[in-house]
Every structure is written in structure tokens, then in C-alpha cells.
Amino acid sequence: MRRSAFRRSRGDGPFRFASTGAGVVLLAIMAAIGVFLVVKAVPALQANTSHFLTELTWQPNATKPVFGIAALAFGTVLSSLLALLIATPVAIGVALFISHYAPRRLASVLGYVVDLLAAVPSVVYGLWGVTFLVPFMLGPSKFLNDYLGWIPLFGGDTVVGKSMLTASLVLAIMILPIIAAISREVFLQAPKMQEEAALALGATRWEMIRMSVLPFGRPGVISAAMLGLGRAMGETIAVALIFPATFKISFQILGPSGNSIAANIANGFGEATEVGRGALIASGLVLFVITLLVNMGARFVIARRKEYARAAA
Template identity: 60%
Template sequence: MAGGFLPRRKGFGAERAFSTVTLLAGAMVLVIIVAITVFLIAKAIPALQADTANFITETDWFPNQEPPVFGIAAIAWGTLVTSVIALLVAVPVALGIALYLSHYANRRIADTFGFLIDLLAAVPSVVFGLWGFIVFIEPVRTFSVWLNKYFGWLPFFDGTGPFGRSFMLGGLVLAIMVLPIITALSREVFLQTPTADEEAALSLGATRWEMIRTAVLPYGRAGVIASVMLGLGRALGETIALALTLGFINEITVNVIQNGGNSIAANIANGFGEAGDIGRGALIASGLVLFAITLVVNAAARVIIYRRREFTESAA
């Protein structure tokens, strides 16, 4: 009939099949997350019941002795400190490189350096760890001595040594590892800025930096936050690089240059081979804490991105 609605196509067509497959794939992700959580909890409960200390506040880690004494406080602190150092160093450098490649460099230079940055992201973590342990430790030790000499009145840089395998070394190695991720994603976000917004700012007499500050950065804020959170996730879960660069002294301290420090992932890597039943359960319990921290970080990132979504929507 003229002017009427087109008849709806019935049956199990390609569109419905694709919708079903994607729904199942999304549900499978949730099932896997729940299964991992159940596994970690089931394996951790016997060790937590045998623990004679407070698992949250205890700094010692002796799950294989009799009676077992272990806690997550020191290694969780080390995980957070090294990750924060990595982000403090990597984020400004990554954003600067991303802005240069997207709005200052000519296309040939931008493509070349973009390829090199992507290639750096593919380097295995063990290579970064060995480089940090063998080569980078000496410059960091020298820098730590300088910081201790001139800024030792600050609690971050006090102490009498030795220096080297510290939060500083682990954090700087992590910064180099997360730098390609944040740079590559931020560059792609900046390139998505509508040309009309950039040209409008320039036509009003803005300099290139003023155009970036008023048009590019607000538009890409949510994407930059997402890239930083991805970098943070990489830093929180890093294992081998920190296993080779930290000093493995379980203590809660703000000193970042003194030898020492440990992290959850590095502690698992170093202790799993010689751990007994209670020791393995304790390491799995620490992995459960790291799993929870990662979920909280990702949930926070989603909230921040959602609250900043109006920038991209208004620009579109």
C-alpha cells in the first residue's frame, strides 16, 4: 500500500546472527571475569585462614614459615609508588610528543616517529628489565646520589645508601614502557579533532598553541584520560621489569632512591617457584588484590570518561 510501512523481514538473518554473536562474546567476557574472581578467592581462602597476621596491614611476607606471617601492605604500596612515578614522568613527555607529531611535525617525520613509537611498544618487558638492571642502573644511581646530596632534606631523597635498585629505577623503567602506549593513543585522539574547530580558533587570531589549548586538548581530554589509564594498567601489572629493578625490601616508605621496594606482580614472579601450599595461596591472594585494584582503576577511568563525554559530543 502506498505510503505504508515496509514489511519487517522475519527469520534469523545475518543481522540477527551478528547481534547474537556479539551479545554472547560480551557475556563471555563477564563470565571469564567472574570465573577468575571465583578461582582467586577459592585458592586464597585457605592461606588467609592460616595467616597469623593482618593481611591488609602487615608488611612482612613470610608465608612459608611456621606459623605463616604475611600481608599485602608493603608490596601494594610498592606497586602504587612505582606506577605513580611512571605516570609522573611518562604523561607529560607522551603528551608533548603526541602534540608535536599531530600538529607540529611534517607528515614524513610524524609517520617515521609514529612507527618507531609503535615499535617501542612491542619490545618485551624482559628486555626493558635487563636494560634497566645492567645499563640504566648506573645513571639512576648517580642521579640518586645527586638528589641525596642536594635534596636530602626531603623525605623522598634522604638516606645513606646504597642507591640503585629502588622505586626510582623501577618507576623510570616503567615510564619508558608506558610511554609508547600513552603517546600513540593520545596522538590518534588529537588527530581526530574536527578541522572546523581548529580553523575557527586560528581565524580568531589564536596562535597554534592557543588553538591546541582551546580546541585540541578539550576535545581529546577523554581520550587522553583513557590512554593514561591504559598506561596505568600496564604499570600496575608489570612483572619482569620490576622483578629485575627493585631491591625486594618489604617496607612502606616514601624514600624513592634508597635500595628496596617490592610490588605485587614482582613478588609473585619471584616467590611462586619456591612457595609451598600456603605460600602459593598467599601469592594468589595478593594477585586477587591486584585484580581488584585494576578493576577499580578501570571503573574510575570509565566514570571520568563518561563525565567528560560532553566535550566530544558538543564538538561533533
């Protein structure tokens, strides 16, 4: 049908060209992001007197620049994984609530309420986190440290509010809506016939969900979680206000250490010299590559299941 027999009009060529061109511009932008980050990162990396991938400290503004991505990358990965660990079970619960538990009439409104979580700007979460959540978390953190301190994650001698845990909690809140929204769409697409068959055979609601909804939705939930992970890694301002901005590797998530690539860019940009800016761009390049891989992985999982195509848009 598309290649129909009608005579081509003179306007068709230019219009086709413009719309194709727009698509190509988009591809070019993606390529340009990579290229220009590399172009500006290389001089700084050459001025670096240490090894970029293994060095912990970040002093690119010194006369003998010393900087490395190790501590920052560690903080980025740890905080995002913690956020994912907290957010995914809750998000699956929220998605099930809206797809299979809430009254039909309320479901769409309640779904919108959860979507609103995503509409709150990240800087507002940062402000909320630093003025409310940081002092609030001091109590629970002390409790965890006192009673579960034998777990290395909760160990350590000093317990502060501005910790890895608090930052991860804010990240978890921020990525919850996207994981919940995609999981919800996938759960709604679970074959109705199977659900009804399970119920007809006498399954309880939970047994029906476990047998027909969850197995169907698993790949969708996995890719949703990966998209959430990518988002948590790139999240900047909220965590920039909360992280204590240290440069060390520590698994003690209640202690006064923690930083991420993105937070370091926001905090370090103001006083950065020429080399300093280059170093921040180099760290941004690392972040870009990591998030690109995570996102492409997530998209790959979705793309294999055609029926998910709409849910993930």
C-alpha cells in the same frame, strides 16, 4: 533494517547462538578470574597469623605463616604513580608532536616508532634495566641525593641503582606508548573549525593548542593516564628484575627498598609452599581488584564522551 522481513534460514539460529555464546564466555571468564582467585586465597588467609591488610612482612612459607599486603601495595602504588608522573608530560608532548607539530608525511611513521616502544617485551626492558639502567642511574641518583636531599623523596643515607626510582623509570617507558597513542587520537579529533578559527584570529600555534586542542582533549588524556596507571600496576617481569625485593614502607625512592605485588609474585612463586601459593594468589586478587577499579574508572571517563569511543579501542 536489521530486523528485515526475509525468511529466517535454519542456519541462523545456531550461528546467532554461537556468537552470543562466545560473548557470554568472555563475561564468564572475567567472573571466573575473580571467583577462583578468591577460592584459592581463602585457605591461605585463614592460615595467616597476622592481619592481611596491615602486616608488612611476607613469610607465608613459614610454619606459622605471617604475611600482609601493606608494603607490597604501597610499593605498587608509589612506583606506578611515579611512573605516571614521569610518563604523562612526555606522552602529551609526543602526542602533540605527532598530531600538530611533525610534518604530515612523517607523522604516521614517527607514530609507529613510538608504538614500537610498546612492542618490546617486558622481559627485555627488565634485562635492559638491570644491566644498563641500574648502573647508569647511580650517578644521577647520587646527584639528586647530594643537592636535593632535603626533599624527603630524595633523602636517605644509602643510594643504590636498584631503587624505586629506577623501577619507576622503566615503568614510565613502558606505559608511555599507550598514553601517547590515546592522547594522539584524541588530539587529532579536536574540532578543526575551532583550530582554524583560533589561528585566523591571530593565535600562535601554542595559543591555538591551549585554547582549542587541550581543553577538548583533557578527558581523553585523563583516561589515557588512568589506563597507563593500570598497566604500570600490573607490570611484572621488568620490575621483578629491578626491585630489591624488600618488605617495608619507605618514601626514600633512591634507597635500597622497593617491591610490588606483581614483582613479589614472580620472585616468590618458585619456592612457594601450598600456603605460599595461596598467599600470592591473595595478593594477586588485591592487584586484580585495584587494576579493575582503575580501568573501569578510565573507561567510564571515555564512555561519557562518544567521540572518544574509537580512540580508546
